Amino acid sequence: xxxxxxxxxxxxxxxxxxxxxxxxxxxxxxxxxxxxxxxxxxxxxxxxxxxxxxxxxxxxxxxxxxxxxxxxxxxxxxxxxxxxxxxxxxxxxxxxxxxxxxxxxxxxxxxxxxxxxxxxxxxxxxxxxxxxxxxxxxxxxxxxxxxxxxxxxxxxxxxxxxxxxxxxxxxxxxxxxxxxxxxxxxxxxxxxxxxxxxxxxxxxxxxxxxxxxxxxxxxxxxxxxxxxxxxxxxxxxxxxxxxxxxxxxxxxxxxxxxxxxxxxxxxxxxxxxxxxxxxxxxxxxxxxxxxxxxxxxxxxxxxxxxxxxxxxxxxxxxxxxxxxxxxxxxxxxxxxxxxxxxxxxxxxxxxxxxxxxxxxx
Numbered sequence: 013x014x015x016x017x018x019x020x021x022x023x024x025x026x027x028x029x030x031x032x033x034x035x036x037x038x039x040x041x042x043x044x045x046x047x048x049x050x051x052x053x054x055x056x057x058x059x060x061x062x063x064x065x066x067x068x069x070x071x072x073x074x075x076x077x078x079x080x081x082x083x084x085x086x087x088x089x090x091x092x093x094x095x096x097x098x099x100x101x102x103x104x105x106x107x108x109x110x111x112x113x114x115x116x117x118x119x120x121x122x123x124x125x126x127x128x129x130x131x132x133x134x135x136x137x138x139x140x141x142x143x144x145x146x147x148x149x150x151x152x153x154x155x156x157x158x159x160x161x162x163x164x165x166x167x168x169x170x171x172x173x174x175x176x177x178x179x180x181x182x183x184x185x186x187x188x189x190x191x192x193x194x195x196x197x198x199x200x201x202x203x204x205x206x207x208x209x210x211x212x213x214x215x216x217x218x219x220x221x222x223x224x225x226x227x228x229x230x231x232x233x234x235x236x237x238x239x240x241x242x243x244x245x246x247x248x249x250x251x252x253x254x255x256x257x258x259x260x261x262x263x264x265x266x267x268x269x270x271x272x273x274x275x276x277x278x279x280x281x282x283x284x285x286x287x288x289x290x291x292x293x294x295x296x297x298x299x300x301x302x303x304x305x306x307x308x309x310x311x312x313x314x315x316x317x318x319x320x321x322x323x324x325x326x327x328x329x330x331x332x333x334x335x336x337x338x339x340x341x342x343x344x345x346x347x348x349x350x351x352x353x354x355x356x357x358x359x360x361x362x363x364x365x366x367x368x369x370x371x372x373x
Contacts, residue, residue: 021110021326024050024085026076026100028058030182031114032091034311034318036066039089042319045326050083052076053092076100080107087138087329089322090114094196095189098123105130110138110329112322116199116346117141119191121370124346128339138329141342142321143203144314145274151204154276154283158208163278167256169205171274173197174263176308177233183264187240194227194246194352197262201274202250203345205258208276211344214254219368222348223251227356233265241357248352253364269306272313289313344368 023046028036032053039048051062052073062072073079080088080103087110090100098118104111111131118124131139145151158166175183175197183190190196212218229243237244244265250258271289275282290304291312307313328335351362351370362370 018045019330020045020047021087021329022047022049022085023087023089024048024052024079024083026052026079026088026090027092028053028061029055029091029093031311033061033065035089035091035322036062038319038322040066040070043322043326045330046322049085050079052079052083077103080104080109086110087112087325093186093189094119094191098127101127102130105134105137105139108134108137110325112138112140112142112325115141115143115203115342116191116195116349117342118346119189119195119350121347121350124343128343131339138325138335139339140321140325140328140335140337141339142317142325143200143337143341143345144310144317144321145200145204145272146207146337147317147320147324148285148314149316150285151207151274154274154285155207157283158276158278162280163276163283164280166208166210166276166278168258168277169208169274170259170277171201171204172261172263172271173201173310174261174266174271175310176266176269177264181234181236184234184236187237187242190242191350192240192242192353192356193229193244193262193264194248194356195346195349198246198248198260198352199345199349201248201260201262202258202348203341204274205250205260206341206344209252209256209258211252211254211256217253217366220253220364220366221344221368222351222364222370223253224361224363225250225348225351225355225370226361227352229356243356246352246356250348250352270309270313271306272310286313 050071054074059072088104090113117127211221227248229246231237234244246262248260274285289307291307354372355362
C-alpha cells in the first residue's frame with residue numbers, strides 16, 4: 013500500500029498565529045498521514061490568511077464550538093493563546109477527539125491538573141504535548157548516549173534558551189496571557205532535563221520528584237514586563253528529589269539571533285547539544301576574524317521537530333501505538349515551571365510537598 017492510499021488522520025487546526033501558521037504549512041506539505049480538514053481562528057483576518065495560503069478544500073471556522081461539532085475531524089491540534097488551551101482541550105476530550113496541544117497546557121497548576129486528569133480518564137484518546145527538543149535528532153542522540161551508559165551516571169543538566177530581541181514587543185503584550193517567562197519558555201528546559209535525568213530513580217516516594225526550586229529575573233531591556241511581574245532574563249535552579257540538578261538561563265534580549273544549548277553531565281563524560289546555534293555550517297573568515305550566522309528563532313532551529321512530532325502523533329493515533337510523552341510528563345514540567353515563576357515573583361525558594369506539589373502560599 014502506498015503512502016497516498018493509507019488511511020489518513022483527519023485533523024482540525026485551532027489557531028493560525030505565529031506557530032499555528034507554521035503548523036498549517038507543515039500539515040499541508042509535510043505530513044503524509046494527516047489530512048487537514050479544517051482551520052479555526054476567531055481573530056479578524058484569519059479567514060483571509062487561510063484562503064490565501066491553504067488549499068481551497070480546507071474549511072474555515074471562526075467559532076471553536078462549530079468547528080468541533082461540524083469539521084469532520086478525528087483529532088485536533090491546538091495552537092492558540094495559552095489561556096485558551098484548557099477549555100478547548102476539555103471540550104475536545106468531551107467530544108471524543110484525539111488531542112495535540114502546544115505547551116503549556118495552562119498557566120497554573122490546578123487547571124493543568126484538571127486537564128491531565130480528564131485526559132487520563134479517556135486512555136483510548138491520544139493526548140500529546142509536543143515538547144520540541146524531544147523530537148530533535150541531536151537531542152535524541154544524546155538520550156541514546158544516556159540510556160546506553162556512555163556518559164556514566166548522569167547527574168546534572170544545564171541549558172539556555174535565548175530569544176533574539178523583538179522590536180515589535182510581541183512577547184511583552186503576550187506576557188499577560190503566557191504565565192511568564194518560566195512558564196512560557198522554561199518548560200522546555202525543564203522537560204528536557206527530566207528526559208535525561210531519570211528523576212524518579214531511587215525514590216521511595218515517586219510522587220515527590222522535586223525538593224526545591226529557586227529563580228531570579230531581570231528586565232534588562234523590556235521594562236514594561238514589570239507591569240506583569242515578568243522578566244526578559246531569568247535564571248533557575250531545580251533540585252530533584254534524587255539529588256540531581258538542573259540549572260538554566262532564559263532570555264529575550266540577544267542581538268545575534270536565537271540560541272538554545274543543553275549540556276548533560278555524567279560521571280564518564282558530558283554531551284553538548286547546539287553549543288553554537290548556527291543556521292548552517294558556513295564560516296566566513298576575513299579581516300574581521302571567523303564568524304557564523306546564528307539561527308534566527310526556535311522555529312528554524314527545531315524545524316524538523318515540528319514535522320516529526322506531527323508524524324508521531326498521526327502514527328500513534330492511526331496505528332494505536334503509545335506516544336513517547338505522557339500527560340504526566342507535561343504536568344510535572346508545568347508544576348516546576350509554575351514554582352519557578354512564583355519564586356521569581358516572591359523572591360523565595362519553593363519547596364515541594366510529599367504529594368509532589370509546589371508549596372506556593
